[in-house]
Amino acid sequence: MPGHPFSTVIITKNEAENIRPCLAAIRHVCTDIIVVDAQSTDKTPDICREMGARVFEKAWEGYSENKNFGNARARHDWILSVDADEVLSPALIETLENWTPRPKTVYALDRISSFCGQWIRHGAWYPDWKIRLFDRRVVQWTGDFVHEKPDYPPDFKVVRLKGKLYHYTCKDPSEFYARLDQYARLAALEMFEKGQKPSFFKQFFSPGFRFFRDYFLRKGFLDGRAGRDIARANACVVSRKYARLKELYQTKHRGN
Template identity: 45%
Template sequence: MVPLSIVIITKNEAEAIGECIAAAKLITDDIIIIDNYSTDETSNIAITQGCRFYQCNWDGYGANKNKGIVLAKYNWILSLDADEIADLELILSLHSLKLDDPTVVYDVRFKSYFGKKLIRYGAWGRDHHIRLFNRTRVKWCSSNVHETLLLPEGTQMQRLDGYMHHYSVKDHRECYTKALFYARLSAEKYLNNGKKANIINLYLSPIFSFVKTYVLYGGFLDGREGLDIALITYKNKWLKYHYLLRLENGQKKKKYLRPELAVEY
């Protein structure tokens, strides 16, 4: 086994998590599940397969991943989502690592699926993320959405062989629902970070995102699924900045509302 811990955050992932854990068990003897009180069979599957299972309140993607990092047996952390499955080449690549330099982080290439179809082009076809790091130097930011790793100065990155297979969405409906959900979270994040809605990001940025995904990155070569992804990318970009504009307007109304007219709900 590789001396690393795998951390997975979950919420009702019974459909996917079995295969994820099966591949993870070929890598390590320490798999930590941080669960947001699933109501399906997620807990039974995880415990039956020998994972360490913890239920926690939801404090955001980055914050909950950091909870798992604290509980890990090893300092080296491989961060996974429940719908991600390491292929054999990636597993062998992990087994070949010395893991003797905590300044190094490891980047993993992804193969993403729309339903059962592998998406080869567009933004999904270029997907890769840093997923293996040493917790003595690196942790997740506490952002509620689109969490990123906080990498200190002097960090070196290496690309691993193999792929993480990401079964992102089952169909158009799920893809659209996720786009709406992440748009709202992104708007809240932008508001907290002081980012403003303007003409460029309200109208031009969504159009450019569609053109980049569908035309420049060759998304049209993925057929109907490529078009669906490009359209939903456009919708997500459009929505998050219009949600941000609403939140900004709401803040202005609160700021200028006379105290005697304010009502607590």
């Protein structure tokens, strides 16, 4: 590991099926791996400890909160943020082995996602550059329930690193749709907490626009049936999100 030292932070909950490949790849380039586990009921914490990670138990308080909690417990100031269902490619490992940080810079990784075994190269899922390597002294995760993002100074430069970050999203459609349903509920709650009002126009027209954008404008059709299914699912999430937001406001008004 001749490169500049950094710590890796991963948040988990019931990721026993995914975490081994994730950790195995990271161990090539990092000796300080922090796992923030949100009270898993499977063997996730045991597997992480077995593979050399330091595990901290923390009740789920949102993506940003749990990620920042992990960052604060790292041994190094530079943080690589990875999800449990992501794996560093050999090319990305090589890049990190030779990486040296620059001042006023954050680093983005070229994430590519699989859908039921097929790599998606168009539509809403690709390209998908994610800022995942940064200095915790000047960068924090922000956001509430679903839209977490790294907050960095405006004069910082974003540098793209070579090599893919493999993202294994789901093994079957049912798993995928279950995740999207949860995402829609959390997104609606986030909008509700921010005071965003229900909109008839958005509820009925945004889903169609989302499908048109992802499938046609972003060429999701080039991924075949998978591209169509993803575009449909994204449109469905938008519809459910606004429907759920309306339900939250109706419940609030009945309570008053």
